[in-house]
Amino acid sequence: xxxxxxxTWYRGGTSKCWFxxxxxxxxxxHDVSTVLASAFGASDARQIDGVGGATSTTxxxxxxxxxxxxxxDLTYLFAQVGIGDGRxxxxxxxxxxxxxxxxxxxQSGIVAPTGDVTDVRMFNENSDTTLVARVQTxxxxxxxxxxETIPGHQAPGVRVDLGFERPSGRSTGRLLPTGNxxxxxxxxxxxxxxxxxxxxxxxACLIPAADLxxxxxxxxxxxxxxxxxxxxxxxxxxxAMGLATPEDPxxxxxxxxxxxxxxxxxxxxxxxxxxxxxxxxxxxxxSMHAPHPAIxxxxxxxxxxxxxxxxxxxxxxxxxxxxxxxxxxxxxGTPVGVIETAITLDEHGDAALVSTKRVARRxxxxxxxxxxx
Amino acid sequence: xxxxxxxTWYRGGTSKCWFxxxxxxxxxxHDVSTVLASAFGASDARQIDGVGGATSTTxxxxxxxxxxxxxxDLTYLFAQVGIGDGRxxxxxxxxxxxxxxxxxxxQSGIVAPTGDVTDVRMFNENSDTTLVARVQTxxxxxxxxxxETIPGHQAPGVRVDLGFERPSGRSTGRLLPTGNxxxxxxxxxxxxxxxxxxxxxxxACLIPAADLxxxxxxxxxxxxxxxxxxxxxxxxxxxAMGLATPEDPxxxxxxxxxxxxxxxxxxxxxxxxxxxxxxxxxxxxxSMHAPHPAIxxxxxxxxxxxxxxxxxxxxxxxxxxxxxxxxxxxxxGTPVGVIETAITLDEHGDAALVSTKRVARRxxxxxxxxxxx
Numbered sequence: 001x002x003x004x005x006x007x008t009w010y011r012g013g014t015s016k017c018w019f020x021x022x023x024x025x026x027x028x029x030h031d032v033s034t035v036l037a038s039a040f041g042a043s044d045a046r047q048i049d050g051v052g053g054a055t056s057t058t059x060x061x062x063x064x065x066x067x068x069x070x071x072x073d074l075t076y077l078f079a080q081v082g083i084g085d086g087r088x089x090x091x092x093x094x095x096x097x098x099x100x101x102x103x104x105x106x107q108s109g110i111v112a113p114t115g116d117v118t119d120v121r122m123f124n125e126n127s128d129t130t131l132v133a134r135v136q137t138x139x140x141x142x143x144x145x146x147x148e149t150i151p152g153h154q155a156p157g158v159r160v161d162l163g164f165e166r167p168s169g170r171s172t173g174r175l176l177p178t179g180n181x182x183x184x185x186x187x188x189x190x191x192x193x194x195x196x197x198x199x200x201x202x203x204a205c206l207i208p209a210a211d212l213x214x215x216x217x218x219x220x221x222x223x224x225x226x227x228x229x230x231x232x233x234x235x236x237x238x239x240a241m242g243l244a245t246p247e248d249p250x251x252x253x254x255x256x257x258x259x260x261x262x263x264x265x266x267x268x269x270x271x272x273x274x275x276x277x278x279x280x281x282x283x284x285x286x287s288m289h290a291p292h293p294a295i296x297x298x299x300x301x302x303x304x305x306x307x308x309x310x311x312x313x314x315x316x317x318x319x320x321x322x323x324x325x326x327x328x329x330x331x332x333g334t335p336v337g338v339i340e341t342a343i344t345l346d347e348h349g350d351a352a353l354v355s356t357k358r359v360a361r362r363x364x365x366x367x368x369x370x371x372x373x
Numbered sequence: 374x375x376x377x378x379x380x381t382w383y384r385g386g387t388s389k390c391w392f393x394x395x396x397x398x399x400x401x402x403h404d405v406s407t408v409l410a411s412a413f414g415a416s417d418a419r420q421i422d423g424v425g426g427a428t429s430t431t432x433x434x435x436x437x438x439x440x441x442x443x444x445x446d447l448t449y450l451f452a453q454v455g456i457g458d459g460r461x462x463x464x465x466x467x468x469x470x471x472x473x474x475x476x477x478x479x480q481s482g483i484v485a486p487t488g489d490v491t492d493v494r495m496f497n498e499n500s501d502t503t504l505v506a507r508v509q510t511x512x513x514x515x516x517x518x519x520x521e522t523i524p525g526h527q528a529p530g531v532r533v534d535l536g537f538e539r540p541s542g543r544s545t546g547r548l549l550p551t552g553n554x555x556x557x558x559x560x561x562x563x564x565x566x567x568x569x570x571x572x573x574x575x576x577a578c579l580i581p582a583a584d585l586x587x588x589x590x591x592x593x594x595x596x597x598x599x600x601x602x603x604x605x606x607x608x609x610x611x612x613a614m615g616l617a618t619p620e621d622p623x624x625x626x627x628x629x630x631x632x633x634x635x636x637x638x639x640x641x642x643x644x645x646x647x648x649x650x651x652x653x654x655x656x657x658x659x660s661m662h663a664p665h666p667a668i669x670x671x672x673x674x675x676x677x678x679x680x681x682x683x684x685x686x687x688x689x690x691x692x693x694x695x696x697x698x699x700x701x702x703x704x705x706g707t708p709v710g711v712i713e714t715a716i717t718l719d720e721h722g723d724a725a726l727v728s729t730k731r732v733a734r735r736x737x738x739x740x741x742x743x744x745x746x
C-alpha cells in the first residue's frame with residue numbers, strides 16, 4: 001500500500017525540521033511515532049530510505065495542531081526522530097524548530113499577519129509551556145525569504161524572535177529562589193563565590209568571570225580548564241536554590257552554570273573579530289561537562305532576565321535600565337558570536353516575555369511516501 | 374524573491390537523488406548548477422539550508438528531459454552536488470540514481486507500462502550512453518512500493534534491473550582487445566599470470582583467484598594484502614589492452630582489476646552467511662588502492678559479459694551456457710552479498726544487454742524554495 005502524507009520542511013537556525021499537520025497524521029491511520037519513523041527512514045543509521053538527514057540536527061519533526069480561538073494559535077509536539085533505531089523521542093523541545101513553527105504558522109495561513117511584526121502564540125506539548133514567535137511581516141506581508149542571519153550559520157532567513165512568556169519561577173516558583181539578587185556560595189573549605197541564582201527559562205547560576213580569573217570572552221578550549229570548578233559551584237547552587245537536597249544525586253544539567261563579564265574585544269569560534277561595542281555582556285556557559293559552544297536558549301533567557309534584577313551579576317555589568325522603558329535588548333557575546341535577546345516587563349516590572357533572535361526559512365513543501373506495511 | 378521549483382526525491386539502492394524536470398530548471402531563469410547548488414544548500418558543509426544530505430550518496434541530482442519519439446524515452450544529466458563549496462560536478466554517472474530515474478519515468482507518466490515489466494530507455498548525458506531500466510510493472514501496474522531488496526540496504530523497494538546496451542568495446546572498440554579469451558601477462562621478472570582482458574561496461578582484468586592463492590570469498594580486510602600485486606597486473610593489463618603506453622602515467626582506475634573464484638560458503642560484511650549454492654561466481658574487485666566493499670556496476674557488467682566468452686576466467690567457473698538460451702542470470706558473490714546480473718545475447722551471440730538488479734522507491738514529491746538573489 002502506498003501511504004502519502006503532506007509535510008513541510010523548514011530550517012530553523014542551525015536545524016532542519018519537518019512539520020506535519022496533526023490531522024494528516026490522524027488520517028493516516030497510524031500513530032505519530034510510526035508515521036515519523038517511516039517518513040524519516042529512522043530504522044537505518046543513514047536514514048537513506050526517508051527524509052531524515054541522519055544527524056541530530058536534521059532528524060527533527062513537529063506535529064502541529066491549529067487551535068483558533070484558544071489562548072495559543074496552535075499547539076505542537078516536538079519529536080526527535082531516531083537515527084538507526086526507529087524510536088521517536090518527545091522528552092525535549094527545540095528552540096530552532098520552534099522559531100520555524102512560528103514562520104510556518106504565517107506561511108500556512110494558521111495566523112494572519114497583523115502589521116510589521118506578527119506574534120504567533122504556540123503551546124509546546126513537550127514542555128507544557130507557551131512560546132511566542134514574533135515573526136517579521138513588514139507592512140503585513142508574509143515573507144518567504146529574508147536577509148537576517150544568526151551566529152552559527154551564514155544562510156539568511158526571515159527573522160523570528162522566539163519568546164518565553166512569563167519565564168520566571170517555573171522550576172522553583174520564584175524568579176530569585178533564595179530571595180537575593182546576589183548570593184555568596186560557600187564550599188566545605190570556606191571558600192566563597194558570588195553568584196546570581198535565578199529561575200527564568202531554566203534555573204541558572206551566573207558567576208562573575210573575574211572571580212574565577214576569567215573574562216567570559218575565552219574560547220571554549222580556554223574556558224574548559226574552569227569547568228571542574230564551575231561544576232562544584234553548580235552543585236552548591238542547586239542546594240541553595242532548593243533544586244536538590246544533599247542526599248540527591250548530582251545533576252549535570254540543573255541549574256545551568258556559567259560566567260559573565262564586561263564586554264571586551266574577542267574572537268569567535270569561526271575567527272570573526274567581535275568588538276566590545278558589538279555587545280552588552282560576555283557569557284560563557286557550561287553544557288554538561290564541557291564548555292557550551294554557544295548558549296542554550298533557556299540560559300539566554302536566564303541571563304536576559306537577570307539583566308532586569310538590580311544588583312545581579314548581570315545587571316552590574318549592563319548599563320542602567322531606563323526606569324520607564326518596558327522593553328530592552330541585551331546582546332550576549334558568546335563563543336559563536338553575538339546573540340540578541342530582548343526582555344519585556346509588565347506593569348509590575350516582572351518579565352512578561354524574554355526572547356532571542358532567530359531566523360527561519362522554508363526549504364520545501366512535500367508529499368512524503370511512507371514505507372508502511 | 375521567492376523562487377520555487379518542483380522536484381521529486383528518490384532512493385535508488387543505497388543513494389538518495391533529487392530529480393528535476395529540465396523545463397522547470399529552464400523556467401527558473403537560472404542555470405542548472407545555480408539551481409542545484411541553491412536547492413541543496415551546497416555552499417555549506419552541512420547543507421543545512423537546503424535539501425541536500427551532506428554526504429556523497431545524499432548529495433545527488435538528475436535533470437531529466439522527456440524525449441518522446443526519440444530512440445531513448447528520456448535523457449538525463451547526473452549531478453554530484455558540492456558539499457561545502459557550492460560546486461556541481463557532472464563528470465560521472467551513478468547506477469543507483471539511474472535505476473531510480475527508470476522508476477520515475479513510469480511514476481511521472483513519461484513512459485506507460487507495457488506489461489509485467491516495462492523497459493525505460495534513458496540516454497545519460499554524462500557518459501554519452503543509453504541505459505535501459507527494466508522496471509517491474511506487474512499486470513501493467515505502476516508500483517509505488519515493493520518488497521525487493523538488494524545487498525547493502527535492508528529497505529525494500531520496486532525492482533529495477535539497470536542494463537547497459539551493447540556494452541562491449543566502448544573503450545577499445547572490441548570486447549576482447551587482445552583477441553584472446555584468456556591471456557597470460559608477464560612481468561619484468563618473467564612471472565606469468567593468467568587473466569581475461571575484457572572491455573564491457575568498462576575495461577576489466579579478471580584474474581583467477583587461485584593463481585594468487587585466494588578464493589575470491591575473502592573479506593575486504595583479508596583481500597587487502599593482495600591489492601599491491603593486483604595493481605602490478607593492472608598496469609600490465611592496461612598495456613596489453615592498448616589502454617596505455619609505457620610512457621603514460623599509471624591509472625588507478627583503468628582497467629578495473631579483480632579476482633574470480635568458484636562458489637564456496639562465505640560470510641558477508643554484515644555477517645550474513647552466504648552458501649555456495651546462493652550464487653554462481655565469487656568476485657573481489659579493487660577500487661583505486663583498496664578492496665572494493667561491493668562491486669561497481671561497470672565491473673559487474675564486465676564479469677557478466679565475460680561469462681558469455683568461452684574460455685574466459687569467468688566462463689571456466691560458470692556452468693555451461695545452454696547454446697539456445699538468449700538470456701542468462703549470473704549471481705555474483707560480493708563482500709556485501711549476492712548481486713544479480715543478467716545478460717541478453719543478440720542473434721550473433723554478442724551481448725545486447727547486461728543488467729544488474731536494483732531497487733528504487735520514491736521518497737517524496739516536493740516544491741523546493743530556492744534561496745536565490
